[in-house]
Amino acid sequence: MEFTLFTLLNGVSYGLLLFMLSSGLTLIFSMMGVLNFAHASFYMLGAYMAYTISSVLGFWPALVLAPIVVGLIGALVERYGLRPLHKYGHIPELLFTFGMSYLIVELVQLIWGRAAVPYPIPKELDGPLFTLFSTSFPIYRGFMMLVALSMLASIYLVLTRTRVGLVIQAALTHPDAVEALGHNVPRIFMWVFGGGCALAGLAGVIGGNAFVTEPGMAATVGSIIFVVVVVGGMGSLAGAFVASILIGVLQTFAVALDYSLMTMFNGLGANITEATPGYELLKLTISQSAAILPFLLLVLILIFRPKGLMGTRE
């Protein structure tokens, strides 16, 4: 009970962090058709920016400033890198962001070095939020969930309740009509791209000190968020939410479970030893296979439900 509850909470908080990343990616993809390969790099950039800003001004200004800086960098990348490529189609755009992901990792190492940087959790958020039975839940995990949920709510409100959001929604489906009505669609694209990058930056600010701020952090989440976007359904924000939570919980549970097929069969009375055929496969514990679960889920989804959980297009 205790184990289940806390693993579930940890899984949800990890899933919400994944959602902060995948929401920006989904937004950019559904609007521009561009899969931003450098999205996780902006997440890393957010963490490093927050590290630098928080060492001067403190954590709270960093929470606001770092995403803004990352968003502006993203807008510049869109304006001067992606926009001129738009006429060549999606593959050159995808390749451009792929090249950017290489460049950003190298630039980060050039500026901040190859080792992890000490980016601590702020003092006022350090400590247990509540203690149940004998396990305590850290405040910072709760704070992460709070930030992610309020971000989710504000995206939803901006997209559905404001004029800007309505223009963005219209530009998603009918860019030509929106342009004819006098809106500058390329500029909307630029700000959506910048906004998506800022969301990734925000995830970096709160994820960087919950985990580790190092040059490899982009690669660790990079492929997972692509899995989230495909499993949820390309371009579906709700799907991305469900898939993020699903994968977050799945991975957190899997890491904690130390059972294998062997323990199950042996518990049922079978006697599996090293001599049994397929011993290698049978002795694998669930925690050992945690790393492949998201990708296995991706392949299964693509075979049985190619449009994703909540996708509308194949």
Add this chain to the structure above:
Amino acid sequence: MRLTFTPLNLARYLVWSGFALILIVAPLIFSKGAALSILSQIGTVMIFGLSYNMLLGQGGMLSFGHAVYSGLGAFFAIHAMNSSGIGASVPTTLIPLVGGFAGMAFGVLFGYVTTKKSGTTFAMITLGLVELVFASSLMFPSFFGGEGGITTNRVRGDALFGISYGPQIQVYYLIAFWLFISTIAMFAFTQTPLGRMINAVRDNPERVEFIGYNTQWVRYLTLILSAFFAGISGGLGAINFEIVSAENVSAIRSGAVLLFVFIGGISFFFGPLLGAIVGVFFSVMLSDFTPAWQLYLGLFFVLLVRYAPAGLASLILMLLRVKSFGLFHRIWKPLLAVCAVSLVGFAGFLAGIEMLYHLTLEAANGSIMTRFGQQIDVKAAAPWLVVAGLLAAGIVGYRRVQPGYYAVWSEVNAEIAAKQRGSAA
């Protein structure tokens, strides 16, 4: 279909004989130090790149996971070399075929899932697949050798005609032989009906479906063949390095081949050959000189995507076209000027990056940087002023020279276009 009567296609024989000749004499010209091992690496990367271009260039399928096929091929090849059973009876010369058939088998298996989609979705599925295979490879250490990988000894069995594959030169010629065969086979593929259909599927899948072809089936067959050649290159790599590790099936390896092929030029058959040379130059030779080689590779790639999306091959071909129309005399002066000012700016940029790298990553070794026998103090102001001066000179010079070059270039190309229209009419 174009019907032509050509009893002897002389140009084609010349090109292929020239290619064979280059492969034969290359180790005689580049014989110093590690040149032979670099040539061998270029050879394997060339096969890998050509097989990758069957997907990206000819089929429009952007794959982020092509290393799965070459890597798994390499693992099967190395197990065949180590085994005492059936594998022992396969001579080293034919070990690449083991890799090829293993790659092909996995192409049949994985391709069925991946080729259901095209475009961006295909790219993401292949990325998921390569991560899946990479993560699984660390889970089964008895087959994949865990972090350390699997090692072998390529000198095995009886030497045939004195060829034991001990000396590197024999391995080079083995690679050159397979490179030649594979290049011919992959070129022949582009001429087959399937090779033509995959071009059509790339350009207009909807219309292909209306004609009555199954686009998924066309992509699937192409991927299987491409995986076969990737496996051959994996098998050759296993013989060359005598070690295969999980890194061979990683997304990093897959990304590298994508970079190399794109740099070479995806719309030309020979583009990947060029890309392999440039790529190995960056990743093997440049990495000995500077820690910043990945930055340069990334920057080079981004600039190419942005300004020359058809790669290096297209730049060369455009210049050759101007030359063949006899207009080269008009562009070479402004072209030289642009190259000269770019070189000045580039030198400043390189020096600045190197000094920055030294300042941040090698700070522990003191502030003196040694490059090309020169000692530079990166904490002093003078070198930074020189860098800023070079950069400024490069940028200002480029701004002055570039418009003139652009004008001449557009003029010349307009003339060529007019001539081509004239000769066609």
